[in-house]
Amino acid sequence: MPNTAFTVDAFLQNQLAAWERELGVVRRLSPLTIQSYGRDVGQFLDFLSGHAGGKVKLETLKDLRAADIRAFMASRREDDVTSRSLARSLSAIKSFFAFLEREGVMATEAFNAVRTPKIGRSLPKALTVIEAKRTIATTAELEEQPWVAARDMAVLSLCYGAGLRVSEALALTRADLDAETLRVTGKGGKTRMVPLIAAARRAIDTYLGICPFALDPGQPIFRGVKGGVLSPRLIQMRVVQLRGALGLPPSATPHALRHSFATHLLGKGGDLRAIQELLGHASLSTTQIYTAVDTDRLLESYHKAHPRA
Structure with missing residues (x-):
C-alpha cells in the first residue's frame, strides 16, 4: 500500500487497502504489480493533495475534473515519464476509481474526457x-x-x-x-x-x-x-x-x-x-x-x- 498517511484521510486509506486486497484476491495480480499500481495511485493522490492544500478526502475526489487529471499527466511529463509509464499510471488510477464506483462510494465522469497517451509499438527483439x-x-x-x-x-x-x-x-x-x-x-x-x-x-x-x-x-x-x-x-x-x-x-x-x-x-x-x-x-x-x-x-x-x- 502506498505511503499516503499524510495525503489522504482515514476513510480513503481504508478504501486504498480494500482496493489492493481486491487486486490480489480477485484479480490475482502479483505482489509486484499491486505495489506498482499502489505507487501510481499514491503519486496521483500526492498531486491532488498539493492542489487541495491538505489531505485528500472523498469530497476532493467527487469534485475531480478532467483538467485535474490532465494537469497531473503534464506534471509527470515534466519529470520525463514515458508515455508507456504514464499510460500504466492512468490505468492504475482508473482501476481505483472503478473500485470506488463498484463499492457504491462514488462515481466520476472525469476520466471519460481524458485520452490515454499513445504508445509507439516496439517490436520484440529476438535473437537468431x-x-x-x-x-x-x-x-x-x-x-x-x-x-x-x-x-x-x-x-x-x-x-x-x-x-x-x-x-x-x-x-x-x-x-x-x-x-x-x-x-x-x-x-x-x-x-x-x-x-x-x-x-x-x-x-x-x-x-x-x-x-x-x-x-x-x-x-x-x-x-x-x-x-x-x-x-x-x-x-x-x-x-x-x-x-x-x-x-x-x-x-x-x-x-x-x-x-x-x-x-x-x-x-x-x-x-x-x-x-x-x-x-x-x-x-x-x-x-x-x-x-x-x-x-x-x-x-x-x-x-x-x-x-x-
Missing part, C-alpha cells in the same frame, strides 16, 4: 537461432561450479525451448515436471501445459542429477548457492555476462529468449493460436506482434540477398 543456442551453450564456460552452470543452462533452456518467463521457470517444482508436458503457472495464477523438448528436458535432468540440495516435490527446483530459491536477478546477471562474451546487443536478455521461441516457431510455420497458448497470452493481439517481427526478418533477408533489392 544461432545466437540463442550459443547463449545457452556458452553458460558452462563462464561458471566454475558445474551444478551452477547446469542450473543456469536449464533455466535458459526453458526460456528458449518452452517460451517461459524467467519467473515461470524459477517457480517450477518436481511435480510440474512429472508429465511429458510442463505445468506452468503464469500471470494471474493461470495454468497452462507446455511441451518440453528433449534438449530442455536433458538440461533439467543434468541439473537435478548434480544439484547439491535436497528438493521437496512441492518446492521450486532451482536453487541459489546457499540453498534458497533462485533469484531472477542472478539469471539476468548471467545473461549480461553472456552478452559480453558473445558480443550480443543489450536487447539480449532472458526475456529475449522467450521472444526468440515465439518468433522462430512462427517462422517455421507455427500456428498463431497455438503460440498464444504456449506463451500464456490472454489476448491474441498480444501474440500477433510476432507476425510483424517475422515479416521484418523476411524483408531484411530479401534486401540483403536479392540482387535487385
